[in-house]
Amino acid sequence: MKIAGIDSCPLGWIVIHHDSKDFGFEAVKSIGHLMELHPDLQRFFIDIPIGLSSENYTRTIESKLRKELGSRSSTIFTPACRKAVYAADYDEAREINKQVLGQSISIQSYNISKKIKEIDRFMTSKPDGLEVYESHPEICFKYLNDSKVIQTKKSTKKGFLERFHLLQKQDPQLKLLYQDIIETFPKSKVKPDDILDAMALCVSNLKRNSSGLNFIQDRQHTDDKGIFVKVAY
Incomplete structure (x- = not known):
């Protein structure tokens, strides 16, 4: 089974994938391009x-x-709400979100709207055999760390190494894979934190091959498009 963990990066998306035996990576501008490169991909976790x-x-x-x-x-x-994600600019997005949800949105939320929109569209056109699940790196790290939240920030050297060592315990291949990625892409295209997060999602996804998927689910299970709202880890 080919699975992957995907995180946003300045270039687009950093993808760590795994087939029956080995890890690999891609940095792509779109998920559509990823599917062209890996039409046999069967399940991915994405942040x-x-x-x-x-x-x-x-x-x-x-x-x-x-x-x-x-x-x-x-x-x-x-x-942001769906209408705000599809807004033309930040001011419009803020006003729409106020109308729909009664509150504005942060610039952080707006800045990622383009990628949220990309995945929202992809969910209605993805191949039938492909499983796509929202995930979150810090949730994954928690459950890779015996259900203990990692208190350090990965933006610090200590926090980065704590998470990286945890990943290497899961599979020593990841150390060489990380080196290959940073030698292939400059930090302006793929940041070290992005690589770490994609690795965490991929490793968590891979661990679930034998034990089954775990989810944190929304109170209402689906949105108005019928898309399930749940976070895999």
Whole structure:
């Protein structure tokens, strides 16, 4: 089974994939391009909101994710509603979100709207045999770390190494893979943190091949497009 973990990066998306025996990587500008390169991909975890709020549905899963991470809950942000994600600019997105959800959106939320929109569109056109699940790196790291939240920030050297060592315990191949990636792409295209996060998603995805998938689910299971709102880890 070919699986992957995917995180956003300046170039587009950094993808760590695994077939029956080996890890590999791609950095692609779009998920469509990824599928052209790997049409046999069967399941991926991606760090992007899937299933969006609307007039008839309010996404509430972020509150559960924040409880999961406790003092590290600041790594969870609330995405804009679907109409705001498709807005022409930040000002329009803020006004739409106020109308639909009664609150504005942060510039962080707006800046990732282009990629949220890409995945929202992909979910309605993806191949039938492909499983796509929202995931979150810090949730994955928690459950790779015996259900203990990692308290350090990965933007620090200590936090980065703590997570990287944890990943290497899962599979020593990842050390060489990381070196290959940083030698292939400059930091302006793929940042070290992005690589780490994609690795965490891929490793978590891979571990579930034998034990089954684990999810944190929204109170309402689907949005108004029928897309399931749940985070895999």
